[in-house]
Amino acid sequence: MEQPRIGVYICHCGVNIAGTVNVREVVEYAKNLPNVVEAKDYVFMCSAPGQEIIREDIKKCQLNRVVVAACSPTMHEHTFRTVLAEAGLNPYLLEMANIREHCSWVHTDKVAATEKAKKLVEIAVAKASTLEPLEEIEFKVNENLLIVGGGVAGMTAALDSARRGFRVYLVEKKPILGGNTARLGRLAGTDMRGVDVAGSMIEYVKRNGMITTLTNTELVSVDGSVGNFKVTLLKKPTYVNEKCTKCGECVKVCPVEVPNEYEFGLTKRKAIYLPSPASYASTYVIDGENCTKCGECVKICPVNAINLEEESERIEIYVGAVIAACGYDPYEPSVGEYGYGLSNKVITLFQLNRLLDPEGPTNGELKIDGFVPRSIAFIMCVGSLNTTPNSYPYCSRMCCSSTLKDILLLKEKYPNIDVYVIYKDMRTYGRDEQLYLTACEKFVKFARFREAPKVSVTGESLEVTFFEETLGEEISIPVDLVVLAVGMKPPKDVEKIRTILKVGCGPEGFLKEAHLKLRPVEAVTDGVYLAGAVTGPKNVVESITSGSAAASKAVGLLCREKVRIEPTIASIREELCSGCGICVSVCPYGAIIIQIKENTRSAKVEPALCKGCGVCAASCPSGAAQQLKYKDIQLKAQILAATYKR
Amino acid sequence: MEKPKMALYWCASCGGCEEAVVDLAEKILDVINLVDIVFWPVAVDFKIDDVEKLPDGSIVASLINGGVRLSEHEHVVKLLRRKSKIVVAYGACSSWGGIPGLANLYDKEEILKYVYGDAPSVDNPGGVRPREKHVEEVELELPSFLPRLLPLDVVIDVDYYIPGCPPTPEVTWKALEILLSGNLPPKGSVLGASDRALCYECPLNNTKPDKILLKDIKRPHQVIVDPEKCLLTQELICLGPVTRGGCGALCIKAAMPCTGCFGSLDEVIDYGGKAVSYFASILDYYTEEDVERILDRLPDPMGVFYRYTLPASRLRGKIKTTMR
Amino acid sequence: MSKPVLVIGGGIAGIQAALDLADQGIQVYLVEKSPSIGGRMAQLDKTFPTLDCASCILTPKMVSVARHNNIKLLTYSEVIEVSGRAGDFNVKILKKPRYVEEENCIGCGECVAKCPSRVPDEFNLKMSNRKAIYFPFPQAVPLKATIDKEHCLFFTKGVCRVCERFCPTKAINFEQQPKTIELNVAAIIIATGYDLIDPSLAPLYGYGKYQNVYTSLEFERLVSSTGPTNGEIIRRSDGKHPKSIAFIQCVCSRDVKINPNCSAFCCMASVKEAILAKEHLGDVDCTIFYMDLRAFGKGYQEFYKRAMEEFNIKFIKAKPAKIEEKPETKNLLITYEEQVTGVKRVLEVDMVVLAVGVKPVYPEAISLEKNEDGWVKLRNPYLDPVSTSIEGVYIIGVAAGAKDIPDSVTQAGAAAVKASILAWGGG
Numbered sequence A: 001m002e003q004p005r006i007g008v009y010i011c012h013c014g015v016n017i018a019g020t021v022n023v024r025e026v027v028e029y030a031k032n033l034p035n036v037v038e039a040k041d042y043v044f045m046c047s048a049p050g051q052e053i054i055r056e057d058i059k060k061c062q063l064n065r066v067v068v069a070a071c072s073p074t075m076h077e078h079t080f081r082t083v084l085a086e087a088g089l090n091p092y093l094l095e096m097a098n099i100r101e102h103c104s105w106v107h108t109d110k111v112a113a114t115e116k117a118k119k120l121v122e123i124a125v126a127k128a129s130t131l132e133p134l135e136e137i138e139f140k141v142n143e144n145l146l147i148v149g150g151g152v153a154g155m156t157a158a159l160d161s162a163r164r165g166f167r168v169y170l171v172e173k174k175p176i177l178g179g180n181t182a183r184l185g186r187l188a189g190t191d192m193r194g195v196d197v198a199g200s201m202i203e204y205v206k207r208n209g210m211i212t213t214l215t216n217t218e219l220v221s222v223d224g225s226v227g228n229f230k231v232t233l234l235k236k237p238t239y240v241n242e243k244c245t246k247c248g249e250c251v252k253v254c255p256v257e258v259p260n261e262y263e264f265g266l267t268k269r270k271a272i273y274l275p276s277p278a279s280y281a282s283t284y285v286i287d288g289e290n291c292t293k294c295g296e297c298v299k300i301c302p303v304n305a306i307n308l309e310e311e312s313e314r315i316e317i318y319v320g321a322v323i324a325a326c327g328y329d330p331y332e333p334s335v336g337e338y339g340y341g342l343s344n345k346v347i348t349l350f351q352l353n354r355l356l357d358p359e360g361p362t363n364g365e366l367k368i369d370g371f372v373p374r375s376i377a378f379i380m381c382v383g384s385l386n387t388t389p390n391s392y393p394y395c396s397r398m399c400c401s402s403t404l405k406d407i408l409l410l411k412e413k414y415p416n417i418d419v420y421v422i423y424k425d426m427r428t429y430g431r432d433e434q435l436y437l438t439a440c441e442k443f444v445k446f447a448r449f450r451e452a453p454k455v456s457v458t459g460e461s462l463e464v465t466f467f468e469e470t471l472g473e474e475i476s477i478p479v480d481l482v483v484l485a486v487g488m489k490p491p492k493d494v495e496k497i498r499t500i501l502k503v504g505c506g507p508e509g510f511l512k513e514a515h516l517k518l519r520p521v522e523a524v525t526d527g528v529y530l531a532g533a534v535t536g537p538k539n540v541v542e543s544i545t546s547g548s549a550a551a552s553k554a555v556g557l558l559c560r561e562k563v564r565i566e567p568t569i570a571s572i573r574e575e576l577c578s579g580c581g582i583c584v585s586v587c588p589y590g591a592i593i594i595q596i597k598e599n600t601r602s603a604k605v606e607p608a609l610c611k612g613c614g615v616c617a618a619s620c621p622s623g624a625a626q627q628l629k630y631k632d633i634q635l636k637a638q639i640l641a642a643t644y645k646r
Numbered sequence B: 001m002e003k004p005k006m007a008l009y010w011c012a013s014c015g016g017c018e019e020a021v022v023d024l025a026e027k028i029l030d031v032i033n034l035v036d037i038v039f040w041p042v043a044v045d046f047k048i049d050d051v052e053k054l055p056d057g058s059i060v061a062s063l064i065n066g067g068v069r070l071s072e073h074e075h076v077v078k079l080l081r082r083k084s085k086i087v088v089a090y091g092a093c094s095s096w097g098g099i100p101g102l103a104n105l106y107d108k109e110e111i112l113k114y115v116y117g118d119a120p121s122v123d124n125p126g127g128v129r130p131r132e133k134h135v136e137e138v139e140l141e142l143p144s145f146l147p148r149l150l151p152l153d154v155v156i157d158v159d160y161y162i163p164g165c166p167p168t169p170e171v172t173w174k175a176l177e178i179l180l181s182g183n184l185p186p187k188g189s190v191l192g193a194s195d196r197a198l199c200y201e202c203p204l205n206n207t208k209p210d211k212i213l214l215k216d217i218k219r220p221h222q223v224i225v226d227p228e229k230c231l232l233t234q235e236l237i238c239l240g241p242v243t244r245g246g247c248g249a250l251c252i253k254a255a256m257p258c259t260g261c262f263g264s265l266d267e268v269i270d271y272g273g274k275a276v277s278y279f280a281s282i283l284d285y286y287t288e289e290d291v292e293r294i295l296d297r298l299p300d301p302m303g304v305f306y307r308y309t310l311p312a313s314r315l316r317g318k319i320k321t322t323m324r
Numbered sequence C: 001m002s003k004p005v006l007v008i009g010g011g012i013a014g015i016q017a018a019l020d021l022a023d024q025g026i027q028v029y030l031v032e033k034s035p036s037i038g039g040r041m042a043q044l045d046k047t048f049p050t051l052d053c054a055s056c057i058l059t060p061k062m063v064s065v066a067r068h069n070n071i072k073l074l075t076y077s078e079v080i081e082v083s084g085r086a087g088d089f090n091v092k093i094l095k096k097p098r099y100v101e102e103e104n105c106i107g108c109g110e111c112v113a114k115c116p117s118r119v120p121d122e123f124n125l126k127m128s129n130r131k132a133i134y135f136p137f138p139q140a141v142p143l144k145a146t147i148d149k150e151h152c153l154f155f156t157k158g159v160c161r162v163c164e165r166f167c168p169t170k171a172i173n174f175e176q177q178p179k180t181i182e183l184n185v186a187a188i189i190i191a192t193g194y195d196l197i198d199p200s201l202a203p204l205y206g207y208g209k210y211q212n213v214y215t216s217l218e219f220e221r222l223v224s225s226t227g228p229t230n231g232e233i234i235r236r237s238d239g240k241h242p243k244s245i246a247f248i249q250c251v252c253s254r255d256v257k258i259n260p261n262c263s264a265f266c267c268m269a270s271v272k273e274a275i276l277a278k279e280h281l282g283d284v285d286c287t288i289f290y291m292d293l294r295a296f297g298k299g300y301q302e303f304y305k306r307a308m309e310e311f312n313i314k315f316i317k318a319k320p321a322k323i324e325e326k327p328e329t330k331n332l333l334i335t336y337e338e339q340v341t342g343v344k345r346v347l348e349v350d351m352v353v354l355a356v357g358v359k360p361v362y363p364e365a366i367s368l369e370k371n372e373d374g375w376v377k378l379r380n381p382y383l384d385p386v387s388t389s390i391e392g393v394y395i396i397g398v399a400a401g402a403k404d405i406p407d408s409v410t411q412a413g414a415a416a417v418k419a420s421i422l423a424w425g426g427g
Helices: A021-032 A048-060 A072-088 A100-104 A111-131 A152-163 A192-206 A249-253 A298-299 A349-356 A399-413 A431-443 A494-499 A539-560 A584-585 A613-618 A632-643 B016-022 B027-034 B049-055 B070-084 B092-096 B099-105 B107-119 B169-181 B271-282 B290-298 B301-305 C012-023 C055-069 C110-113 C153-157 C164-166 C216-221 C268-280 C300-309 C405-423
Strands: A006-011 A037-041 A066-072 A094-098 A137-139 A145-148 A168-169 A212-213 A217-225 A229-237 A256-258 A269-270 A315-321 A320-324 A347-349 A374-383 A417-421 A444-447 A455-456 A459-466 A473-479 A481-486 A528-530 A562-565 A570-572 A592-597 A598-603 A624-626 B005-010 B038-041 B059-065 B068-070 B084-090 B133-135 B137-139 B145-150 B158-163 C005-008 C028-031 C071-073 C078-084 C088-096 C118-120 C129-132 C179-185 C187-190 C194-196 C213-215 C244-251 C285-290 C313-317 C322-325 C333-335 C343-349 C350-357 C358-360 C393-395
Touching: A006 A021, A006 A048, A006 A111, A021 A037, A021 A066, A021 A111, A021 C333, A037 A048, A037 A347, A037 C393, A048 A066, A048 A072, A048 C055, A048 C358, A066 A072, A066 A111, A072 C055, A094 A100, A094 A111, A100 A111, A111 A632, A111 C118, A145 A152, A145 A315, A152 A168, A152 A192, A152 A212, A152 A539, A152 C405, A168 A217, A168 A624, A192 A212, A217 A494, A229 A320, A249 A298, A320 A494, A320 A539, A347 A349, A349 A399, A349 A481, A349 C194, A374 A399, A374 A459, A374 A473, A399 A417, A399 A431, A399 A481, A417 A459, A417 A473, A444 A459, A459 A481, A459 A570, A494 C005, A528 A539, A539 C012, A539 C405, A570 A598, A570 A613, A584 A592, A584 A613, A584 B271, A613 A624, A613 B271, B005 B016, B016 B059, B027 B169, B038 B049, B038 B059, B038 C187, B049 B070, B059 B092, B068 B070, B070 B084, B084 B092, B084 B169, B099 B145, B099 B301, B133 C244, B137 C358, B158 B169, B271 B301, C005 C012, C012 C028, C012 C055, C012 C071, C028 C078, C055 C071, C078 C179, C110 C153, C110 C164, C187 C405, C213 C216, C216 C268, C216 C350, C244 C268, C244 C333, C268 C285, C268 C300, C268 C350, C333 C350
Parallel strands: A006 A037, A006 A066, A066 A094, A145 A168, A145 A320, A168 A212, A320 A528, A347 A481, A374 A417, A374 A481, A417 A444, B005 B038, B005 B059, B059 B084, B084 B158, C005 C028, C005 C187, C028 C071, C187 C393, C213 C350, C244 C285, C244 C350, C285 C313
Antiparallel strands: A137 A562, A217 A229, A229 A315, A256 A269, A455 A459, A459 A473, A570 A624, A592 A598, B068 B145, B133 B137, C078 C088, C088 C179, C118 C129, C194 C358, C322 C333, C333 C343
16 A cells, blocks of 8 residues: 555634634644644635645645544535545545534533544544545436325325426325325315315326326335335235226125224225215225125126225336335324313314315314304314323424414304414414414414313313413313314334335434435435425425425436445455355345355345445454445554554 | 474473374374474473574474463573574464463462362362472472463564464464475465365355344254254354364364364454354344343353453453452 | 526525536526625524534535536626516526626635725624625635625725735736626526514614614624624623523514514524523523414424523513613613513513514516515415416525525425426426
């Protein structure tokens, strides 16, 4: 190996580093470290002039290794690698010392922090001396896109990507597209209902030749990596084919009755049913879980559209990118939580939406047991803000505006109903504030709770009791109906999706963005994007917007001919490998195979699948598997530097 | 023409390595034809004085087996170093300490107390202990017992290593061929053995499944071993994957798991550490209780994973500094 | 082949839209009226709820814009005329003279060091001075000097030209003329952002009258290490560290007389600023006066909780009735009605920070249909959430409605894919 010539560049990061670390002292220290030929500091190393200093020095001082002591490599390693590349050096001859997150931000003792920064720089210099040039690996990108979830976010992503010219597989586990939005009734700020928005999207999806829709289909596995995923799907039977004329004879004879999830359990349905009452459901379907296969429907069907022998079908597709748009589940209060389940006069906001929908179970009449309630209490933050032991800590964002929108609809139709909103904080952000103003003008009464209100159900009467903050006393309001403004929770199969797609999730269970602020629709896993409420509560417009945004990212990947992956992955030296197979046993990504040549075995890494986790390198008993850029000798150099007393 | 001179010496060892040289059988005659043996206490009657009289560097190669445990060992190996062009650590004990090196888990006093007192087979009512000086009629000086056993290369500069407990005749012969060929590999090389782990030459390597994940571990006396199936997959702790090959998988062929006497491969920094790391990674356990249970199944982890290499390892042993 | 797309406004929304489009292989013209891209986010210190340093996450994006082969950056430029229709817009852009040749300027700053003329610095909201030839901030992109003609001694008095003498690359050109650039683009994305509403419209808070009353944006500059005080939180009146700070929410927001809308991000911005004040000063009481604490985004409620529990920040649900200054100390007396008791109370603090509401900024050359409240009317908020009344013209970021950074970035992606479809002749 050539004699290392290292340049060390120490960033002030404004006062982020320089406020705690004596940068000049670190520079002087670095100058005396082995193989260091230049050491400099600058106020913002990442800025254009900072980068220029490094580029210039590489040429002027014939540097062949660079150490940047600044922030976390997740922040700027890429930036500085680009600088090396631009100056003609292999970008992997860069080593970063994190003297911000690992030093200045977490220490207050300036002298000790400076000493630590010196040590971190020394360690980085020792590592830099052992760095080898690495070449990025390129793969061809498959142009197809998989979208998991056929709600408005998924459909929007599908439409935008297809209109931009890419083949889309739109996979929905339910028998019909439309997601939760289809059931929401009238939406805020428009005359449209959720079903109108979802319905027109479904029409566009149907008409678009670039979209292949797979309903009643579940994701089984996703193998491969960015640009080249192999996807296995399981299409479940609906037992009814397209000959169905929706005559409804089958429903009359079906003996099985179950709660209708489309109506949030307000009504019942049969095992053979129309998955949505709206016009966009094209055929009846049989719910395989509840069907007893009695065969009555088959006998009565006048067009022979039913086949109870239909089987599941495994489908394999190849795509370059995946968008997860699996939505959310409405929070379902447990029995007794605010009286829910104890009386049919305690309903959720989602159920109210169904009752107000002209296509809902009451054709839009708000009637409970045949009567229009004279007074309604809306209790906010149900399932959110830790109001009850079962609830989630976060704010569900859409419930305040959604509730007020429903109240205004109610007030239009039934101006004489007394409406109480019992809330904690009214979060009608942005222009939705106007809903709040209008509600106040309509004499909706707002009351503020501190602790979760109690709903007491005695026979036919309901009473909501709570400590009202403005009045400063406990009050009870007798009402005819209680509506629980329930929030959103992670979809129930989120854990499965997360495992299959190898994406992270936050403590609350929603999928995690690559960066909360600046990469809100990208997963940490390359080639996987996130749309809609699967990353956290969103209203309809926000979900649709994020669907488009995810499409934008996916298209950005799919339109590239090739994708590059970082070469900091595992590598196995065949001449040292005994083919013992330990690495194969431990690799979590299935990225290592045993190849047999002339009856001897040796292991081989599949670069496209390797994520560079290093497990094989740690376990390889021969030292044949090494993690590039983190080889044993490189780590050893770091440890020796760390423990060396100057 | 004068034949090249060669010396053999034993330090703290069991004698197996000496036996291994003799096991060359008729090939020993070829050796005698090729070299003059100038020192070999176990077989030839030369004294240390004779060695001291030789000019420095006049011995072509010295093969030293056993670790350095006594002051005498230290004295002789330093002498041989001075007189030899090449010094070879012969066998596991000399290379890394070997089984006697496990004594480094105890300090000198603990060892003496056990060996001359507490051991069940000892009958020593007077509590007699060896003494370094004995004065009765004349003053006798006995070699002193060093605080710990040292691998040869800690005491003197070592040029090559021949692994094994003991090295097999094949390995010994191959190593001698290399030494006598004059075509010497880089200093520090291991002679006569393989560059890959034992699995590579193991006849059972192809019987492994895709993934090896162990639910339990067993000791050889607890199972009836299927000799046609990889021993590791039979839940025996076989150290074949982490051990240098070259022995011809002798133990495996006798249905015994590899215990690691050929030591680690070139790229491995610490044999025992690597052995633990590899073995732990294929245990299919997740909970704390599982870990406790597996540790109960391993009464002597040091003896399993560091059987031959403790003194040369990063751990070195457990020498207490305070003595009572 | 695809047609180019125009992005107007170089804040985080415009930057992200431009990058998304460029990554999709589309030629982008990014027009920014000020000398550097970066927008409002560049003025922020840290961002909620992660407390990421704004510069640290924004600067790499700005650098990427400058480096991207598919992005043509037109700073110090304004769109003056737009005609045509979706897929075929003709756009005229006026490139204002910097009086510095961009190709020659290397951003060394020699000119700035030597310039004798001091001017209030807009980037620091006039809390410090810059020179008449200047970079708006150290990480400006492009890092090209600009001469502010109104304050340059040569332009005002005909003397000086010191910058020209010291410039090592002969980049200064006092003869430089405005330039008109004509483009044909398939789509236009408006990302022109916002201004704070003038807080003097709500005189009861005393902004402009009392020295120690700040806007939240001023406070951001005050805590920023690149700000006028290098990150020292000190009072305008006496340069001392405040021992108590009150943050007042909904100034010029949720106020039917001035602006009925909620400005969406101020609650969280104030919570963050209070945390930063605690981090910077340690020994300081922070009180937030709020109407409703709108912690609605991901991780926001948790952040709010942290502010209360970990940082001991006090939250009072009240809208102050008035603020007065104690003349001898320049401390501020906040009069408010305690919600629970209804009792009138007065809180004395050393510093007041007003979370001032926002108003949109729109390009004059494009006449967008607006709502009664002055904000843009979206053509079809559900089926095309970033569409304006003009087909092929999209609007994102705060210009499309008050919102936080993640939502602005999301909209940017959405507009990018819509524009990209048009650029490839689809739609």
